[in-house]
Amino acid sequence: MRDAVTTLIKNYDVTGRYLDRNAMDELKAYFDSGSARIAAASLINTSSSDIVKKAAALLFEEVPELIRPSGNAYTTRRFSACLRDMDYYLRYATYALVAGDNNVLDERVLYGLRETYNSLGVPIGPTVRGIQIMKDIIKEMANEAGLSNTAFIDAPFDHMTREVSEISV
Numbered sequence: 001m002r003d004a005v006t007t008l009i010k011n012y013d014v015t016g017r018y019l020d021r022n023a024m025d026e027l028k029a030y031f032d033s034g035s036a037r038i039a040a041a042s043l044i045n046t047s048s049s050d051i052v053k054k055a056a057a058l059l060f061e062e063v064p065e066l067i068r069p070s071g072n073a074y075t076t077r078r079f080s081a082c083l084r085d086m087d088y089y090l091r092y093a094t095y096a097l098v099a100g101d102n103n104v105l106d107e108r109v110l111y112g113l114r115e116t117y118n119s120l121g122v123p124i125g126p127t128v129r130g131i132q133i134m135k136d137i138i139k140e141m142a143n144e145a146g147l148s149n150t151a152f153i154d155a156p157f158d159h160m161t162r163e164v165s166e167i168s169v
Contacts (some may be wrong), residue, residue, distance in 0.1 A: 001107065004030045004100030009047045030100045036147050037098050043141050051141075052086045055133040063126050082130075089131055089160060094099055096156035105156060110163045117164075128161045 004012070008026055012019055019027075027081075031046045044051065060066055068072040073082045092109045096102050117124065135157035 001099065003098075003102050007101050007103065020075065029151070032038075033100070033152050034137060034147075036142075036149065037152060039098065039145065039147055040138065040142050040150070040153055042136060043100050043145055044090065047141065048087065048090055051134055051137050052083055052090060054137055055130055056083055058132045058133050059126060062071060062129065066123075066126055066154070072121075086130055086134065090134055091162045093131075093134075093156040093160065096159070099137075099153070100155075102156055102159040105159055105163075109160065113164065128165050130163070131157055131161050136146050 005027065008023055009019075012023060060073065067079065068074060073079045074168050089109065092105055095104045116122075117127070135153065139150045139153050142153060
C-alpha cells in the first residue's frame with residue numbers, strides 16, 4: 001500500500017528528477033491536512049457500525065425495492081452481505097483517507113469487483129448511492145466535530161463510485 005508521499009517520490013524517482021516546487025507544495029498540503037485526516041478516521045472508527053446502519057437505512061428508504069421479495073437485499077443473508085460490503089467500502093475508504101492516496105482502493109477493493117458484481121448480478125446504482133450516502137454522513141459528522149475543511153473526505157468515496165459506476169451489468 002502506498003501513501004501520498006511514497007507515490008509522489010516514486011513518480012519523481014521513475015523520471016529521475018529532484019522534487020520541484022509542485023512536489024513540495026503537494027507534500028506540504030498532505031502534511032498540513034494530516035491532523036484533519038486522523039480526526040476524520042477517528043470519527044469513522046468510533047462510529048463505523050452506526051454509519052453503515054444509517055447509510056443502509058437511508059438507501060433502503062430511497063430504493064425500497066432492494067428489500068422487497070426478489071430484491072437484491074431481500075433475505076437475511078443478502079441483507080447481511082449488503083451491510084458487510086458497505087462496511088468493507090467504509091474501512092478501505094478510511095485507509096485511503098489517511099494515506100491521502102486511492103491506490104489501496106484499486107489494489108484491495110476495485111480490482112476484481114467488476115467481475116464479481118457482474119457474475120452475481122449486483123445492481124450498481126444502489127451500490128454507488130450507498131457509498132455516496134456514507135460520504136455525506138461522514139462529512140456531516142466531521143463538520144459537527146469542528147473540522148472546517150472536509151474536501152479531502154470526498155476523494156476515496158468519489159474514486160470508488162467513479163470506478164464502480166463504469167461496471168456494465
